[in-house]
Amino acid sequence: MKQLRVLTGVHAGVHLPLSASTYRIAADEQADIQLVDWHAEPLVLELTENGQVLALASPLNGSLNATPGAALNAASGAAVDDATGAGAPMADFEPRRFGDVVLCVGPADDAAWPSDIELMERLMRPVQAVVEAAAPVVEAAVTSGRRVLAWGLVAALTLGGLLATVISRHAQAARAAVKPEPLVGQVYRAIASAAIPEITVRAAGERVIVEGLLPDAAAAQTLRQLLDRFPVERIEHRYASAADIAQSISDALDTPGLVVRYRDRGVFIVGGRAAHPDRVRDASTRVAADLAPLVRGIEVAVAPAPVPESVPVGAMLATDGLQYVQTRDGAKHLSLIPESIGELSDPPTPPAR
Known part of the structure; x- marks a missing residue:
C-alpha cells in the first residue's frame, strides 16, 4: 500500500490510499x-x-x-525514458510537479511524513542550486552596477510615489478578482479529509454529483451527514452501500448456491455452484445494466452443479385424498393421492341383510 498526497491546487491536503493497480489522473x-x-x-x-x-x-x-527541456522536465516530474517510453519510478517523499499540481507518494502505514512545507522545499532544491551557481556572476554585476545605482537612486525616489500608487491599485484589483472556492472543490476536500474511499465528485452545471460505492450502510450514513453541511438543493446523491447492492444482485439472480461479493471499483463477483452457469451469466449481464453506473461489471465464477431431479416445490397441501402442489414458477397442480384412486376403483360393498 502507498499513499498519494496533493500538495498544491484546489485539492491541496488530500491523502489518497493506493493499492496495487493503475490510476488515471485527469480533470475529466x-x-x-x-x-x-x-x-x-x-x-x-x-x-x-x-x-x-x-x-x-x-x-x-x-x-x-x-x-x-530536460531540466524543466525533471523539475516538473515528467521523467520518461525517451527511448522506451517507460515511466521513471516516483521515490517516497520526492514530490513531482505536473503543471500547477504537485504530487508526492509515500508509505500508507503509520510512517511519519515530512510536512508539506518541507516537501515543497525538496521540490525547489534544483532551482536553489541554479541560483547558487549564478551567485558569482550576479555579485560581479552588482559591483559594476553600484555606480549606476547612485545615479538611478534619485530617479527611483522621484518615481517611488507613483509606483506605490500603481502597486496599491493592482493589489486591490487582485483581491477583488479572487473568487471563493467552487462548491465541487469544497465537497471534494471534505470527503477526502474524512478518508471515505471510492467516491467521486463532479460538477454538473450548478449542482455537484457525489457517486460511488461504500463498504457498508454505516459509511453511507457518515457520508450523508458530511454532505448535510452543504446546500441541499445543489448536492445530488448517487451512492449506495456495496453490501446492499450485493444483496440486490443475489435477489435478482434468485439461484440457490450463489454467493455475491464486492471486489473493488464497482465490480462484483458471483461465485458458488449452479445447475445452469450460462443462465447465471446472462442474468448477471442484465442486472449489471440495470444497476449502472454504480455497478461497472459483474464477473461470474460459477461452477456447474448437478441438475436437480425433483421439481422445486414452493407449497404443498394434501387432504381428503387430494394433493395440491405449487411450484416456484407459480404453477399450481392438483392430483389424487394413489391410495384414494385405489379406493375409488373398488366396488362398493353391499349392505348386510
Missing part, C-alpha cells in the same frame, strides 16, 4: 482520480506488486514528456 469525469484543476496531460500512476510507483504516459495522450 472518466478519470480514476479526478482533480478539477488538472491542466497537464492525463497521468497514469501504476503501483506494482513490489510497492514501486511508476508515472506513465496516458495511452490516449502519448508521451508524458511534453515539456521541452
Whole structure:
C-alpha cells in the first residue's frame, strides 16, 4: 500500500490510499482520480506488486514528456525514458510537479511524513542550486552596477510615489478578482479529509454529483451527514452501500448456491455452484445494466452443479385424498393421492341383510 498526497491546487491536503493497480489522473469525469484543476496531460500512476510507483504516459495522450527541456522536465516530474517510453519510478517523499499540481507518494502505514512545507522545499532544491551557481556572476554585476545605482537612486525616489500608487491599485484589483472556492472543490476536500474511499465528485452545471460505492450502510450514513453541511438543493446523491447492492444482485439472480461479493471499483463477483452457469451469466449481464453506473461489471465464477431431479416445490397441501402442489414458477397442480384412486376403483360393498 502507498499513499498519494496533493500538495498544491484546489485539492491541496488530500491523502489518497493506493493499492496495487493503475490510476488515471485527469480533470475529466472518466478519470480514476479526478482533480478539477488538472491542466497537464492525463497521468497514469501504476503501483506494482513490489510497492514501486511508476508515472506513465496516458495511452490516449502519448508521451508524458511534453515539456521541452530536460531540466524543466525533471523539475516538473515528467521523467520518461525517451527511448522506451517507460515511466521513471516516483521515490517516497520526492514530490513531482505536473503543471500547477504537485504530487508526492509515500508509505500508507503509520510512517511519519515530512510536512508539506518541507516537501515543497525538496521540490525547489534544483532551482536553489541554479541560483547558487549564478551567485558569482550576479555579485560581479552588482559591483559594476553600484555606480549606476547612485545615479538611478534619485530617479527611483522621484518615481517611488507613483509606483506605490500603481502597486496599491493592482493589489486591490487582485483581491477583488479572487473568487471563493467552487462548491465541487469544497465537497471534494471534505470527503477526502474524512478518508471515505471510492467516491467521486463532479460538477454538473450548478449542482455537484457525489457517486460511488461504500463498504457498508454505516459509511453511507457518515457520508450523508458530511454532505448535510452543504446546500441541499445543489448536492445530488448517487451512492449506495456495496453490501446492499450485493444483496440486490443475489435477489435478482434468485439461484440457490450463489454467493455475491464486492471486489473493488464497482465490480462484483458471483461465485458458488449452479445447475445452469450460462443462465447465471446472462442474468448477471442484465442486472449489471440495470444497476449502472454504480455497478461497472459483474464477473461470474460459477461452477456447474448437478441438475436437480425433483421439481422445486414452493407449497404443498394434501387432504381428503387430494394433493395440491405449487411450484416456484407459480404453477399450481392438483392430483389424487394413489391410495384414494385405489379406493375409488373398488366396488362398493353391499349392505348386510
